[in-house]
Structures are given as structure tokens and as C-alpha cells.
Amino acid sequence: MASSTLTLAPELLLQRLRMVAQLNAQEVELVMSLGQKPRRHAAGSLICPKSDGSPLPRLIVSGWASRPRILADGRCQVLSLQLPGDLIGDRGKRRPLAMTPSVALTPMTTVSAEPLVDRLARDPEPYVNLISALNSVDRIEDSQLLDHIVRLGCQSAPERLAHCLLELRHRLSLIGFTQRDTFPMPLTQETLGDALGLSLVHVNRTLSQLKRNNILRIRSGVVMILDAEKLESIADFSPPDYSSARNLVPLRTSAFSQERRPAAHVAAV
Amino acid sequence: MASSTLTLAPELLLQRLRMVAQLNAQEVELVMSLGQKPRRHAAGSLICPKSDGSPLPRLIVSGWASRPRILADGRCQVLSLQLPGDLIGDRGKRRPLAMTPSVALTPMTTVSAEPLVDRLARDPEPYVNLISALNSVDRIEDSQLLDHIVRLGCQSAPERLAHCLLELRHRLSLIGFTQRDTFPMPLTQETLGDALGLSLVHVNRTLSQLKRNNILRIRSGVVMILDAEKLESIADFSPPDYSSARNLVPLRTSAFSQERRPAAHVAAV
């Protein structure tokens, strides 16, 4: 049982990589060779402990994590959420996000991604597609950071929640974790609040409102989206476009002479 | 006059690069060779127009820019601010932030950075320090993005303003644009609001409050910080550490069992 899941550990990552690039047999083999040294993490524990200051690269096999940033007075902001199939920790590129440690939000399993990272660093030539695929995955992560900024900077509570849930649904769909309009969502409302810059209580009220309006349903950690169209219109959400960078520049010219009006759809919720 | 400023165009970039790495003569020469094809941009105009979808790399010589993101209903979120000495546009790494076009907030001058980018792509070996310096600069930009998230996600209006002003002071000090506690700040309060996720009116009131408390003074686009200590205590600001990644992981363990209390210093403002 356990050994079979371990053999399949890198499956989810492979699935995501294949979405952005064609991989040859050697590349697939390298990815699938991960799965050694699986480690379990209790909820609340720190993953990617920085021994020398740099968190070692790991692949999430199961469970969710976050990268929290704690202010001097205890306030917490979640910078990003991490799902199965995500790579975490330092992969040599040393981007600041990759350098911030992750905290397990649920019980987790991870495997070391060092074999992959080391191999690509030592001998990149045979793995050009793989490297490009990993870069694409990084770019998608970056663009989610930008979405996060927009959410926090200029969206209302219902908009933030809607956008976040749609992002999660999208990410989970890539690894086959959605069934129809249903997906697992093991975050507490407090964590959701920390991610969306809202108080626990306000997250609760806003979710109740979405439920009351038959837009979604949540029970026992599973979200069911009843009215995807309405949720999308609230969120102003567009999933990342994998083939081009078109969606990354949704700018209108003369950006600064635009007047703004409040989001009409919000009132309708 | 004009020609002398053009000759000195890459000076500011060089200054920043030298702060993060030792450059040899050849590298310095390559950087200083920029300055061809200077272009002026009117305030409000789009820089880095994406001819083929990818904004060409340019170096800001003078003036400020921003990367705005416009929502369907006209709301605007500034993703980042760009100052003289900053590189903008696509440098081959194709990170989403680099791909979003920039808008001039003031009249600007830029020069093409293509010679630099092309040379490094074609012939990287002699320029290892330079490449590493450019990467460091990128990383600092990334970590400013994370700071932006924290600001928007869990800071109050006075905190956001204080933090933003200190970040600007710090960035401007790196290019020699500060004098004592004084620095230029050509942003309108509306743009400041778009960056900080606050309404124009609230930015105004919050600034007035900071002025009233003798923490700072603003007149004719110049900020003077009167009480840096108080401003820093409001902002919870720590400038990036150039020698290590230490400051990028300001995490306390057991992040999620912490209770939070409101920022005491805010009330004191």
C-alpha cells in the first residue's frame, strides 16, 4: 500500500509538467525516479528546515502547506499555498519566495527533490524540455503571486474568496483532485483569513453568504461549486493560459486616466 | 548637457550592481556601454510596448514608472514601482512581472538594455559577476513583491504608507537620490492609493495625520522624514540585507498557533 503510493509520488508533478511541455523518456524517468526518502510531517510543523539557511528542495506528495510571514506583533500573512505536486524549497535559483520556509497545514508527505535538482545542475543538456517545463511551472507560480497582490489590494471579501476558491479549483484540477465541481479544501477559516487578509469572522460570514445564495456548499472540508458562472463573475477570475503570456498583460492603455466604479456584481450576491 | 546625462545613463544601474558584487573592468565597460537610443516618454504613456508580446528590455535613466493591473470594472492595482536605475521589460527570463508593461508616471528617459541582454545571452563566460549581480537585483525586486503582499494583506493605512515611504527612501538612497532625510516623491496620492490598496481620500487623510504628528513633511513632491524612528516603528520595516538571505525568512516557529494582537503603535500615531 504505502510502497505503491511512494512509487507514484512524482506522478502529480509529472502530470503538471506534461501540461506545459513534451517530455522524452529520459526526462520522464528522471522525474519518476523521485520518491526516495519519503517523509511525513505533522500539521503545523516546519518543512524545508533551513539547515544552512537554504531550505532543501522537496516535492509535496500529499497534504497542503503555506508560506506564512509573521509580523512583529503576531499578525500573519500567507504568501502562498502549496499543494500536492508542488516543488518547495531552494532549487538553486534562490528566489526569495522559494527561500521562505513552508509550514504544513495538514499532515503531509514529501519526498526529496535533490536527485532531480542535482542532476539538472550537473548535466542539463539531455533535459532541456524538463528544464523548460520546470521554468513554466515557476512562472505560473509567479503569476499567482501577482494575482494574490491584486486580490489583496483591490478586491472585496466576497471577491477575494471567490477568486481564491477558483484558483484552488484550477490548481487542484491540474493534479486530478477535482470531481465535477467538487474539490477538497482542508484549510481552516483562520488560515483562509491569513491568506486573504481578512479576519476569521469575516471569512465565515462571507462564506455563509455565498452558501446562502446557492453559489457554493462546503461540508467536511469539501467545496462544491453550485454556480460556477456567478462565482467567476464575482471573482473576475481567468485561469492562467499555458500556451502564451497573453493573460499576464491584461492592461488597458491610459491606465491612469480611468475612472473607477464599484463592482456591481458584488451587491447582487 | 543632454549628451553628458546620456553618457552617464547607466551610472545608476552600475552603482546598484556594485553594491551586490565586485565587477571587473570588462563588466563595468559593458554596463557603461548602454546609453544608445535614449527615448523620452510622456507621463501616462506605455513603456516597453510589446511588439511581439514581449516588452523589450530598457533601463530607466530618469523618471518613475509603475506596473498597473486593471480589473474589469476599472479598479487598478499597482504591482510595483520602478525608479531610475531599474531594468524593465523582458530580459529573457520571462518572469510574469517582467512581462507586464510599465506605465510612465512622470516624464521619463530610458535607454535600450538590449546590448547588455544580448551580449550576456551570447557570451556569458566573461561576465559571471555581472550576471550574478543582475540576479541579486532581481531577487531584491522579488522580495519587494513579497513585502508588497504583506503590506496589502495585513497592514493598516498608516503602516502601509510608512512602509512604502521607507522602501522608497531606501531604494532612492541606493542611487544617491536622497539628501539627509529628504527624497523626491513624484507620485500623486491617487497612484499611491492604487499601489497601497487605499482610496485617494484615505491616503490624503493618513498622510495629513503623519504630518500633523511631525513624523514627516511633504511639499512640492519632496518627502522629508522628521522622525525616522517613529516611522520605522509604525512600518515594521527592515531594509533588504544584501549579504545574505537572512531577512527573507523572518518566520517564527509554530506560526499558526500564535494569537495576534493589534499594532499598539498605530493608536499612538
Added chain:
DNA sequence: CGTGATCTTGAATACAGTCAAAAACTGTGG
């Protein structure tokens, strides 16, 4: 000097936060 942009101020409103307590759900051990 006039015109448009920017800043400032006031008043009313709305959105979100805080405090507090109760209800529902968890997982655990008896």
C-alpha cells in the same frame, strides 16, 4: 490669469474587525 489636475476637508455610509459566547465538529481515550 485661467484651466485642469491634485489636494484637502466634511458628512454619511459601508465594509471589515473585535470581542464574546455558544454550537458543531474533531479526534481521543475510556
Added chain:
DNA sequence: CCACAGTTTTTGACTGTATTCAAGATCACG
């Protein structure tokens, strides 16, 4: 299988911060 303790969710009442609308003052610039 149930009882219990801790966590998470839900609800209410109140407060506070930030937004909106509106109007007037000031500034920059031609």
C-alpha cells in the same frame, strides 16, 4: 460506543477603519 477536550465554525452586538460622494482650495502650467 460514548464522553470529553480541543479546535473550528457560527452568531450577535458593537466598534472602528476605510470608502464614497461632494464641494472647495490649492497648485502647476500654458
